[in-house]
Amino acid sequence: MAMIPDHHTMPDPEYAAALAAVGQIIDERIGQRPVVAGIAGRHFDRPRYVRAALALCAADISGGDLEQVWHVAATIELIGTAARVHGELLGGGRAGPHVPGRQWHGDAALMVGDYLLAVAAVEMARVPDPRIIAWLAEAVMAISEAALTPVVQALPADDAWQRYLEHAGSATATLIAAACRAGALAGGGAAPPLELLGAAGHALGIAAHMFHDAVQFGSPSANTSPTSLGLPWLLAAADDPALGAMMTVPLSAADLPALLARVDVAALAHRSHGCAVAHRDAALAQLAPLGARSASFARLARQLVPDLPARDAAGTA
DSSP, X not given: OOOOOOOOOSOOGGGHHHHHHHHHHHHHHHTTSHXXXXXXXXXXXXXXXXXXXXXXXXXXXXXXXXXXXXXXXXXXXXXXXXXXXXXXXXXXXXXXXXXXXXXXXXXXXXXXXXXXXXXXXXXXXXXXOHHHHHHHHHHHHHHXXXXXXXXXXXXXXXXHHHHHHHHHIIIIIHHHHHHHHHHHHHTTOSSOOHHHHHHHHHHHHHHHHHHHHHHHHTSGGGGSOOSXXXXXXXXXXXXXXXXXXXXXXXXXXXTHHHHHHTSOHHHHHHHHHHHHHHHHHHHXXXXXXXXXXXXXXXHHHHXXXXXXXXXXXXXXX
């Protein structure tokens, strides 16, 4: 079976210049504290800045001015990176692919994450529309709620699935939905399709959360006890309820190897990736009323949640 493709590492060419400007804003803000910049800077999704790219894309779709979105996009990336740092403090870094060696001393992670949120708050104050401020503040609250409400049991399967969708929505999708709505509004275009873009962004965020679960489960980090049951674990529990009955977070380090020995890690990662692609495509279907205007969103969505490898998609691997 082919390996799951990881996220692209280069910025989208259509928005590369604008993303460079967003990156400069971020560097200027965190550069005021060189020690913090040296620690936190490594955790930004540079130069790709995918959430910022989605905000720019939403403005583009709405006929807006991309320059007016720069500060909003920078705020979104600051919030997302703060969530990543805090997630690593909890042992379940969520906002991007697993990177070896990024485990921190807890006090440092807490302080750097809090600092980034404070910088985001200052940047948010530059945003003139209170609706954007409200969307971004709600995203911060949702991310915090997700950390406090992990998926801790795999059974009953239907209940676990509902909890998973709620958790994914809070942890990942709310910020992406906010990026889409905020970018469209900040760009100043006439009659931006805010609800349509927000709904598609939320669905894409669920897909991104699923894809991240697939990557994490298929990587060496799979032998680390999860802080919340991800999609592969729920699929395994649905296949084998007896196994699911053994899944209660926190999983002990002693029990985890026995659980992993009872599942096909590669197959579960592959199925989870397939679920992510299906949810990504459902997100894109919501933008059908926009016609060709949604092409850039579809391109970014496929960078965030890549297709299954060709052989896997054809069912021949």
